[in-house]
Amino acid sequence: MASSTQPQKAFSKIFDATRVSIKSVLRDRAVIPRDTIVQGQLRHPNSNAFKEHRFRETVRFQKALNSVSHGRHIFAYQHLRTKQVVYSLTRHLEENNVLRQLVYHGKKTVPAELRPDMWAPHYSVHFGDARLGLRAYRLLREFSMQRQLAPPPELITVTEEYLAARRPREPVEAEEYDKKNRKRIGQFMHKRERAKVLMNQKATSIADVAAVLSIQDEEIKNGLLEKEYERGYLGPAARRRRREARLREQKIAEAHAARVATMEKSLEAHITDQIDRYPQQPDQIKILWQDVHDANYAESWPDRVEHGELAARRGFIMGPEKFRRGSTNVAAKAEAEFQAEQKRSRGLLMSA
Numbered sequence: 001m002a003s004s005t006q007p008q009k010a011f012s013k014i015f016d017a018t019r020v021s022i023k024s025v026l027r028d029r030a031v032i033p034r035d036t037i038v039q040g041q042l043r044h045p046n047s048n049a050f051k052e053h054r055f056r057e058t059v060r061f062q063k064a065l066n067s068v069s070h071g072r073h074i075f076a077y078q079h080l081r082t083k084q085v086v087y088s089l090t091r092h093l094e095e096n097n098v099l100r101q102l103v104y105h106g107k108k109t110v111p112a113e114l115r116p117d118m119w120a121p122h123y124s125v126h127f128g129d130a131r132l133g134l135r136a137y138r139l140l141r142e143f144s145m146q147r148q149l150a151p152p153p154e155l156i157t158v159t160e161e162y163l164a165a166r167r168p169r170e171p172v173e174a175e176e177y178d179k180k181n182r183k184r185i186g187q188f189m190h191k192r193e194r195a196k197v198l199m200n201q202k203a204t205s206i207a208d209v210a211a212v213l214s215i216q217d218e219e220i221k222n223g224l225l226e227k228e229y230e231r232g233y234l235g236p237a238a239r240r241r242r243r244e245a246r247l248r249e250q251k252i253a254e255a256h257a258a259r260v261a262t263m264e265k266s267l268e269a270h271i272t273d274q275i276d277r278y279p280q281q282p283d284q285i286k287i288l289w290q291d292v293h294d295a296n297y298a299e300s301w302p303d304r305v306e307h308g309e310l311a312a313r314r315g316f317i318m319g320p321e322k323f324r325r326g327s328t329n330v331a332a333k334a335e336a337e338f339q340a341e342q343k344r345s346r347g348l349l350m351s352a
């Protein structure tokens with residue numbers, strides 16, 4: 001007797017894991033069913049218990065989605081007023097991650113909460129290997145913190161060029177300004193002036209990226225990608241802790257894979273970041289700029305780096321790579337298909 005079960009249909013759509021909207025996915029009742037047991041019994045969807053359960057599940061689904069592309073992408077945002085730069089492993093900014101990167105330079109230098117409308121996309125770095133991305137992310141944050149906590153003396157010293165850039169245009173005011181500030185040349189800046197200089201990281205962050213990629217070039221030549229992590233002798237207790245840690249990581253990975261599979265079933269698409277618009281070889285790197293001319297802040301770039309331009313997007317989330325009309329790139333077709341499928345799936349989920 002022939003089996004009544006039909007083979008599962010392969011997904012024909014591919015969604016970028018860094019751009020899938022969790023809110024649009026969770027509109028589908030199949031992701032978080034209304035008959036879910038919450039705190040030991042069925043709860044009404046408008047009850048506080050079900051809303052709390054839905055919020056926690058949203059966080060869990062977001063973490064599962066982030067694990068698909070963890071370490072392969074770095075997104076840099078700049079503050080519109082102070083020119084501070086923060087780094088993120090996700091395309092959207094997370095408040096706790098942003099506030100940890102902001103150094104206190106005095107009153108009104110660290111906000112109480114994250115305002116997305118005050119942060120604009122700066123650039124994004126895409127790696128072919130997650131190990132390189134995670135190491136670059138750590139080095140970028142260390143360089144930024146070191147420059148702000150232990151700045152070089154020439155960076156916070158008053159110079160003739162520093163005074164000339166702030167000299168008033170009116171002759172009388174300019175004469176008074178020179179008489180008051182001429183004696184300050186060679187001295188350290190005042191507290192507020194020093195804070196403004198140290199918070200402005202727009203140019204230095206780009207130089208840091210070029211320096212980090214140059215460091216990784218030397219590490220790759222020394223066999224970084226071929227080496228496995230090695231440690232010396234481990235005692236019985238250390239080996240037991242390592243086994244327990246690996247078991248915990250395996251359980252977390254299985255839970256993330258199950259939630260990603262649920263989202264794929266809801267969207268009827270395959271969620272991945274292994275697509276043509278991102279580097280596929282381990283040593284390849286692509287940098288996408290909001291303003292391509294910002295790349296000139298660095299003295300030089302490694303030969304393996306490919307530069308591109310970010311597409312303009314509404315809102316405060318960084319967009320994908322920009323493609324011109326008539327481009328023969330395969331990623332351009334994938335981008336158009338992604339936008340069309342997102343609109344169609346959003347309409348279907350809203351009508352459900």
